[in-house]
Amino acid sequence: MIENDRTKKNSSDVLAILVGGGPAPGINGVISAATIEAINRGKTVIGILDGFKWISRGDKTHIRRLTIEDTSRIHLTGGSIIGISRESPLSVPNGLKNTVRVLKELGVRYLITIGGDGTMYLASRVEAEAKRQIKVAHVPKTIDNDLPLPHYIPTFGFETARHLGTRIVQYLMEDARTTSRWYFVTTMGRKTGHLALGIGKASGATLTVIPEEFGRGKVSLDKLIAILEGAIIKRKSMGREDGVAILAEGITEKLEENELENIKDLERDEFGRLRLSEVDLGRVLKHETRRRLLEKGINVRIVNKRIGYELRSAPPIPFDAKYTRDLGYCAVKFLLEGGTGAMISIQTGKMVPIFFDEVLHPETGTTRIRYVDIKTEAYEVAEKYMIKLKKEDLENPEQLKRLASTANMSPEEFLNYFSKAVRA
Secondary structure (H helix, E strand, C coil): CCCHHHHHHCCCCEEEEEEECCCCCCHHHHHHHHHHHHHHCCCEEEEECCCCCCHHHCCCCCEEEECHHHHCCHHHCCCCCCCCECCCHHHCCCHHHHHHHHHHHCCEEEEEEEECHHHHHHHHHHHHHCCCCCEEEEEEECCCCCCCCCCCCCCECHHHHHHHHHHHHHHHHHHHHHHCCEEEEEECCCCCCHHHHHHHHHHCCCEEECHHHHCCCCECHHHHHHHHHHHHHHHHHCCCCCEEEEEECCHHHHECHHHHHHCCCCCECCCCCECHHHCCHHHHHHHHHHHHHHHCCCCCCEEEEEECHHHHCCCCCHHHHHHHHHHHHHHHHHHHCCCCCEEEEEECCEEEEEEHHHHECCCCCCECCCCCCCCCHHHHHHHHCCCCCCHHHHHCHHHHHHHHHHCCCCHHHHHHHHHHHCCC
16 A cells, blocks of 8 residues: 555655556566556656456555565566456545545556456546546556557557467367367457457467358358358368367357357346356357267267466467557656656557547447458458358369268258358
8 A cells, every 4th residue: 555645755656557458468467567667757747457346346455565675577467466457436435536546545646547448448437536636647458459559559468468379279180180079169259250360360260250241231140050050060071080160259249149048147247238258258159060060970979178277377478478568658758758648558668548439439438449350461361260160161163062071961951051151
């Protein structure tokens, strides 16, 4: 806890750091660099413990004084030394007013928030409530990689999550080959397929399914299962009984509303959104895919697995360790040179602030989502190396005959059943 007399002495020199949302590798790198730079510029630095949880209730005791000594080497560690929380001041009575009051009482003049789109929106609300008496900078964090940065710039934590996820999938691919089974691996990614595709492409997974390939509309469970069945049958026709399918959890939100009833025990977060990390999409798809294959006389062993939590608080790889130090330094530089109300980005080695009013809808607080662009060569390469039913498979008589035979169906039956699984 920061000493009260120290706070009073430096009431205009306090910089606070707060982390919201879910963990991502590299949080401590931002905290470290921001702390060092701010102290070197003569500021007192405090960490707001557990995000907005306590200060939104008017509690100013959950504060940690940060020093160079205890932050200089944390950039290579996972987790967050000041904790994290998804709690929102907007869901607590007078939460926003309490938050600003506590920050002012602590002498905070500068605030760095670390988080995703929800935390960025809350940062903008804090700045507005404080009437810009508190200058605010936001550092974008998510392993989903879906914040509105330029397409060539990842959000911090993504590269580490992809790296570790790739290693896990490589091990699963070897186990699948050894035991002649399939794995359905669900990865995090609330609305987009960046992480799933990144892992699938880097590991050489048999197949990757992401929300973007279904366009803006919904997708039926039948179609999704047919895609998985088709991949298994095509792989089997090539003499292989094993494979790994990567599934982005955001597919859940693409399913037809009435078909969500097939997924039991749906949980929602504090914003009323489906808690996708709690929905066992892989289990549902495993049971239904296996059942439909058995109806065709094909007995396949399928194991469903989710990866995500084991990636979020991992130590950052060198890319993210370096990247987050840049972001933490630039956030302090931006604030202390008079800036406020922006998300910090690094573009071609230079700091480029992206102001809140450029990316946040003024009424809803929602941001533009950065989706995977499936009309690029980068996606084309990924799809070319997948084992999945394609238009040419159904148009080639010999290939169609071979696939139909593997599925114990006539070519006409196969074509009629699996045409829905092929993207035009």
